[in-house]
Amino acid sequence: MNRPPERTVVLLVLALIMASVCGSAGVPAASPEFSPTPPCAPGDTFLELAPIGAWSWYGDPKAITYVGEHARTYAGWVDDGGSIVVASYDHETGEIISTVIRDSLERDDHDNPSLLIEPDGRITAFFAPHGGVGGPKTLRRLYYTVTENREDVSSWQTETELETNTGGKWGFTYPNACRLAGEGGRTYLFWRGGDGRPTVSFSDDMVEWNRAEALIWSNGERPYLKIASDGDEIIHLGFTDGHPRGEPTNSIYYAYYHQGTFHRIDGTEITSMTELRTDPIFPKDATIVHDARADSIPAWIWDIAVDSDGYPVIAYVNFPETTDHRYRYARWDGRSWLDTELCPAGGWTVDFSPARKPLHRFELWYSGGITLDHEDPSVVYLSRPVDGIFEIERWVTPDGGRTWTSEPVTCGSRKDNTRPCVPRGHEPGGPDVIWMYGDYIHYRDYETSMRMRVEPKH
Numbered sequence: 001m002n003r004p005p006e007r008t009v010v011l012l013v014l015a016l017i018m019a020s021v022c023g024s025a026g027v028p029a030a031s032p033e034f035s036p037t038p039p040c041a042p043g044d045t046f047l048e049l050a051p052i053g054a055w056s057w058y059g060d061p062k063a064i065t066y067v068g069e070h071a072r073t074y075a076g077w078v079d080d081g082g083s084i085v086v087a088s089y090d091h092e093t094g095e096i097i098s099t100v101i102r103d104s105l106e107r108d109d110h111d112n113p114s115l116l117i118e119p120d121g122r123i124t125a126f127f128a129p130h131g132g133v134g135g136p137k138t139l140r141r142l143y144y145t146v147t148e149n150r151e152d153v154s155s156w157q158t159e160t161e162l163e164t165n166t167g168g169k170w171g172f173t174y175p176n177a178c179r180l181a182g183e184g185g186r187t188y189l190f191w192r193g194g195d196g197r198p199t200v201s202f203s204d205d206m207v208e209w210n211r212a213e214a215l216i217w218s219n220g221e222r223p224y225l226k227i228a229s230d231g232d233e234i235i236h237l238g239f240t241d242g243h244p245r246g247e248p249t250n251s252i253y254y255a256y257y258h259q260g261t262f263h264r265i266d267g268t269e270i271t272s273m274t275e276l277r278t279d280p281i282f283p284k285d286a287t288i289v290h291d292a293r294a295d296s297i298p299a300w301i302w303d304i305a306v307d308s309d310g311y312p313v314i315a316y317v318n319f320p321e322t323t324d325h326r327y328r329y330a331r332w333d334g335r336s337w338l339d340t341e342l343c344p345a346g347g348w349t350v351d352f353s354p355a356r357k358p359l360h361r362f363e364l365w366y367s368g369g370i371t372l373d374h375e376d377p378s379v380v381y382l383s384r385p386v387d388g389i390f391e392i393e394r395w396v397t398p399d400g401g402r403t404w405t406s407e408p409v410t411c412g413s414r415k416d417n418t419r420p421c422v423p424r425g426h427e428p429g430g431p432d433v434i435w436m437y438g439d440y441i442h443y444r445d446y447e448t449s450m451r452m453r454v455e456p457k458h
Contacts, residue, residue: 040411043392043437049087049450050098053077054436055112055419056443057302057369058174058224059127062112063423065430068121070151073423073430076113076125077450082106084113084127088153089452091429099153101145105129109443114175119185121150124206126189128172130443140171142191146206164201164212168194176225182233183259190215196222198239200276213276218283221246226304228312228374234258236312238304241283244319244365250298252290252316252330253283265312265332289314289330289337299328300365305372307331313377315370322364323347327382329401340401345370346385363442369419369435373426381409381420381433390416392435409453415439417451428457 055062055077063075071091079085082105087098105111110130118124124146131139145159165172173192180186186204193199197214216223220242228236235257244250255262255270262270265287271279290299299318307313311332317325325345330337348366368383368390380395392409410417420435431452438448 040391040408043410043413043415043417043435043451044449046410046437046451046453047431049075049089049096049431049434049452050077050079050085051449052080052438052447053085053450054109054440054443054446054448055421056110056174057371057419058176058226059110059112059114060176060226061115061424062421063431063434064115064117064123065423065425065427066117066121066123066151067427068151071427071429072151073426074115074117074123074153075421075423075434075450076115076127078105078107078109078111080107080447082108082111084111084125086113086115086123086125086153088151089431091427097153099156101125101156102127102143102159106139107444109446110173114177116177116179116187118146118150122147123151123153124177125156126175126177128175128191130173131171132169132173140194142172142175144206162189162201162209164209166193166195166197166199166212166214168196170194170196170222174225176227178227178229178235179231180229180233180235181231188229188235190225190227192222192225197280198223198225200273202273213273214280215276216283217280218242220250223283224301226301226314228304228306230306230310234306234310236304236306237262237286238289238301238312238314238316239283239286240299240301244298244300248298249292249296250300251283251288251292252299252301252314253286254289254304254312254314254332255281255286256312290316290318290328290339292318300367302367302370303372305374305377307377309334313372315372315380317345317365317367317370319365321347325365325367327367327370327384329380329397331377331401333400338401340404342370342380342382342395342404343384345382346390368416371420371422373422373432374424375422375426379422381422381435383416383418383420383435386411389413390418392417392420392433394433409433413437418448426455428455430455 076086084102106129108130113125113127116124126144128142129139142162143159148155176190225239303315314330327342330339370382373379432455434452436448
């Protein structure tokens, strides 16, 4: 890590003070010229993983680091022709290999693949088109495919279609995959199902899948779900009533799965996997994290992770106004949620591509993006407007979210840097954050490249 010039020491101290204030009082962080090391740079100067691509924040994992015979990071996105792409970055050689695993599926960032590393080092990708209402039935499918060889994205097996779903018009959207070693390596797959609700199935052999069941029911139009797993026995669930566009009191809830049963955070049983068909999870049954009914400020979940104590951490956005988004960090400390505002996040109608925003004014709740480092959830990456351009920043809390310091990753950019993603299992020598750089207008209208910062070896 480079040391700052002697003349900047006073400014660095000022930056730390200003960043800490933002974490506790909602004041914007210090501007880039006051930032501590490592030095920031314009977004287009970072290593380009792909010349064009986009992803949603609901299909995960989007990027994974795996160390076997090689040390490589794998990531997946949708290109400008609607093709599903998976790439690898070799930490030793710097080689980037990109492969189209499905050509011209659909130009829609909802379609990005969810990646899973198999026990033998092969990579599985789950992906689905964002067919939805009015979409052709041929676009209401979910597929998965596995690499031919371990740690090699250059060739893939024939894709398989998932044959189970809940009934309804929505098809499949937002696959999220995880595997539990404590259940014999069983694979769990979550997605938004045909009825618009979060849905779950599982498989012990990646061939036969248990009948899909609606996981969460809500009076809202369709709940949004994020998951995180310890990889052994527990899956953490963070979810909403619905979409903030349709739910003026859209709140954030938490539950967890363990050994066949879903629980509130205090361990109280909600329902079991085998009883979902008749007894799904309702928001009132789960643990509330942000109660929009109390303050009339709706929210939307962005990420959930597990800290070193096994406690859940949730990153989300709430909306005092559609033009005023606020990043928040909620951590369970064993007794209660410590819920802290980090800083203002701008607003889509104010800050996202202002020359073209009138074309798609209904996505008022899209934010620049916030994500947790799943290896250390005391670290957060977020995108917020600085001098009229969305820049990526790294935020760190030493005390569970009470106070914060921050440093910019990008600064002085010509175009927006949005939707940061931290690769699961990232290590020195590989990328510690990947993001979209360029003009993002809408989930079907984007001219963004995929950029990454490579973490120096210690």
